[in-house]
Amino acid sequence: MKTGVTLRHRLGDFTLDAAFEFGETSCVTALFGPSGAGKSTVLAAIAGLIRPQSGRIAIAGETLFDSERGIFVPARERRVGIVFQDTRLFPHMSVHANLLYGWRRAGTRAHDRTVDAVIALLGLEGLFARRPRTLSGGERARVALGRALLMSPRALLLDEPLTALDARRKAEILPYLERLVGETKIPMLYVSHALDEVTRLADRMVVLSEGRVVAEGSLFDVTARLDLFTGKHLLPGAVLEAEIAGHDAAHGLTELAFDGEILVVPRIARAIGDKVRIRIDADDVMLALTKPEGVSANNVLSAVVAAIREDGPNADVQLRLRSALLVARITRRSLERLALKPGTSVFALIKSVTVGGREAS
């Protein structure tokens, strides 16, 4: 393993025992899991703020920690940037001084042009003279992001950077994050328990539960798994990559091609051929045994049941199209009525599609 994280750390009753890939360039890894799963401990270990009892951390071929070989690079020499949830901007310094704090201390100073680029990317020009206290939550998050980027980090760790923000601020900052992900090659670890942020930004997904990695893989595979997203607040759903196939200007619609199928969604202001990421929640997929006629739904896809998981009154049904996976949440009663089993051919009626996220590379 050239690049990746392996950690074992005991803290009282809690044991962290996690290993996952992280540190490839241009790759955003989402670290997903409920609170108390050990996400913050993983982050602190990668940043060098705690020393795990054993394990190994290597990012982009550089070993930062190896308990067997006795390597522990101290936090101040790691060049691992963190965007903290509470931003941790220095209250006694101006925005400008905050931004340049890490840049001034970096051994290999990023070029002035990089500084200008980061400042332009995050729209920070107008904030230089302000104090952190006078900034809005979204502005503070942007400054924290800029401060971490300007230290030219070898990796960027984002610790629920949007959790403290309300929906409006979140919508204000997400485009900046998307631009950042699109324009930088720095490996990023994005800690979150919000699926919508993760599906917009991440390439890979690591699911942590009670200190252990319970799933790891591409975002598309992990989000379509049935066994991970149980409970009221976590809805399974599929994340797919689609290409803009055409626009229906007369009806204000856009056609998306994916996996040999066409999905019709409200107009997306993107050029034909652009790739977009879409999310289809399990709640928004209905199933039928015969091809439905005379329904209002525009999107009817044929699929085969791949797996079923019963959960209280519900049943989550994983569907395979050609290669892509979808998930439908139906009631257990419907499951029995339709006599669905793995291998059954069905038609999936898709009620709504969330289009969001970065342009796929």
Next chain:
Amino acid sequence: MEGLLTAAELEALGLSLRVALVAVLADLPFAFFAALLLARCRFRGKALVDGLIHLPLVLPPVALGYLLLISLGTRAPLGSFLFANFGIRFVFSWTGAALAAAILTFPFQVRAIRLSLEAQDRGLAEAAETLGAGAFDRLLSLYIPLAAPGILAGLVTAFAACLGEFGAIITFVSNIPGQTRTIPLAIYTAIQAPGGELAAARLAALSIMLALAGLVLADFVARRTRTLIGQ
């Protein structure tokens, strides 16, 4: 001023201010270090160190003056060594008065600085560390500026306390006009002399004005620095 105060009284005022200023400034680096030790470090015997630092608060000043006299007097081993080798003499000199005042008001500064260090968000230090700042760098760029309100509050409180110091000064360095006769000692002297009541009253009024000015200044400075460090 000259119409209001006699030359001797002005001399006492000047001496008081000089003793207090030198005492608090000489204390400051040590007080900051002690506060940092108490606020940020865990070690064996911390309770004892804490107790020693606070001892001057509960020690009778006269007792401190006596201890200083027997250790730093010209015939005491330490005192004669300092005088013979460095020409430093504390007894019967204003520097001795400043030393006594510095020791007695040390805890005021330590407490104020410690409180403001303990109130600092430790997360800021972690953030600074990940941004490449070493320990000394963090001290200069974070701990000291963020502790500024506490440092200034400690300075003003200690300064005011120095102005009122009497027992340790008169015991250690005696009551010499122009050398060690600060305002409290001048008040005492005036009361001892027949017909000195008016002089004593004037000096007492001066003390009150100084104390009030100190309080107002402390409040202003505290608010100003809080704004400056963004709180």
